[in-house]
Amino acid sequence: MGNANNPMKHPDPAAVGSLLRHVLELLDGDVAKVYEEQxxxxxRPRFSPVVRALLAEGPLSVRDLAAATGVTHSAASQTAAQMARAGLVTHSPDPLDARRRLIGLTPKARALVPxxxxxxxxxAAAMAELDEELSMPLGRLLREVAQAVGRRPFRERVAAAYRARGGGLES
Known part of the structure; x- marks a missing residue:
């Protein structure tokens, strides 16, 4: 695809998913480089929402962590597993429900917090600077997209467009 010095030369304007992934790779990739330089x-940048949630709320189950970070249960579980391998979180039995495991920050993670x-x-400062170059703040636009898709899922929109063109996709 390219990098920050050589962005996509001819992105397909209809390939919005590819463009979103590319932008995320550019942003996360550069933040990851900053962490590496430090x-x-x-x-990893994807650890930050987990760290923030655990700092604010203490140990959480995967389900509660997913809700607190706005990701799927699967994504929260995968991120917690990566963080455990890096020595940043622990998984311990929930004292109120032995079937559940709680994810908590390790002393190593707490030492890294500053x-x-x-x-x-x-x-955040760099994002504010980038937002100044855009026609609308990126976060605001993404929230609007999430709200619109929440009101009418994209699958329904695709199915309706498909039917309007004589296709048989069911919604």
Whole structure:
């Protein structure tokens, strides 16, 4: 696809999903490089929402962590597993329900919080600068997209468009 110095030359305007993934790769890739330059090579940008949620709420089940971070149960579970491999979270039995496991920050993760918070502040400032170059703030646009798809799922929109063109896709 390319990198920040060589963006996609001819993105297909109809391939919105590919473009969204490309933009996310550019943003996350550069933030990951900042972490690496700061000596935090094992830390990934996708860990930040988990760290924020666990700092704010304490140990959480995967389901509660998914809800707190706005991702699927599967994504929260995968991220927690990656973080456990990096020594950043633990999985321990829930004292109220032995069937559930709670995810909590390790002392290693807590020791990194000041450095991670400094990066969060720098990222927010960089995002504000980027937003100034855009016709509308990226976060605002993405929230609008999420709300619109929440009102009418994209699958329904695709099915309706398909039917309007004489196709047989069921909704």
């Amino acid at each position: 000596g935090l090579a094992e830390y 450095r991670i918070e400094a990066e969060w502040e720098a990222t």
